[in-house]
Amino acid sequence: MQFNVAQLLKESTGATRRYELTESIDGLDEELKFLGPLVGIVQLLRTNSGVLVTGELSSVVQVTCNRCLEPIAAAVRFNLEESFRPLTEVYTGRYLRPDEFEGLEEELEDAALLIDERHILDLSEVVRQAIWLALPMYPGCNWEGSGVCPNLGKRMAELSDLADIELYTDEEGPHEEDEIDPRWAALLKLRSDDDSAKS
Ligand SMILES: [Zn+2]
Numbered sequence: 765m766q767f768n769v770a771q772l773l774k775e776s777t778g779a780t781r782r783y784e785l786t787e788s789i790d791g792l793d794e795e796l797k798f799l800g801p802l803v804g805i806v807q808l809l810r811t812n813s814g815v816l817v818t819g820e821l822s823s824v825v826q827v828t829c830n831r832c833l834e835p836i837a838a839a840v841r842f843n844l845e846e847s848f849r850p851l852t853e854v855y856t857g858r859y860l861r862p863d864e865f866e867g868l869e870e871e872l873e874d875a876a877l878l879i880d881e882r883h884i885l886d887l888s889e890v891v892r893q894a895i896w897l898a899l900p901m902y903p904g905c906n907w908e909g910s911g912v913c914p915n916l917g918k919r920m921a922e923l924s925d926l927a928d929i930e931l932y933t934d935e936e937g938p939h940e941e942d943e944i945d946p947r948w949a950a951l952l953k954l955r956s957d958d959d960s961a962k963s
Pocket residue numbers: 829830831832833834904905913915916
């Protein structure tokens with residue numbers, strides 16, 4: 765996800781590069797397990813202050829079903845639109861100060877949006893953040909309806925074979941709401957609202 769933009773920076777405003785990506789992103793984030801490469805289109809546009817990156821990208825991440833706690837695959841799709849600014853002037857190598865650019869201070873100071881002194885534009889951090897934002901908030905199996913997720917039933921059967929313990933289903937389980945930690949109550953309410961909206 766690194767692009768050498770030295771040549772693009774020497775071109776005039778409006779010059780573009782277009783890339784089709786199919787790139788492994790294993791190791792991009794230690795908390796995310798990717799089940800497929802990052803794929804999509806990225807376009808780099810020379811602006812008067814740097815390079816504007818736009819793109820449409822997708823990948824597949826392993827998440828946990830919020831009903832049955834089994835690992836499932838979630839597609840993540842996201843668009844990018846980020847302005848990168850060069851750390852140095854491409855012809856002279858002179859360091860450029862943030863105040864030489866127009867824009868919000870926090871963006872100009874953001875290390876993830878800097879083109880380094882070797883003129884490498886690195887999309888990794890921007891993509892990593894975009895993937896977190898694109899992850900489903902309540903990932904679930906394809907199964908829809910009321911009652912017990914089939915995977916949950918299967919998982920419970922396996923567990924009860926292993927441990928011979930009594931297990932409750934969603935429908936017949938003990939009524940736990942009174943004992944629920946208040947910090948979780950709001951979250952659970954959101955989840956049940958979400959479920960009832962689907963069915
Ligand atoms: Zn499930």
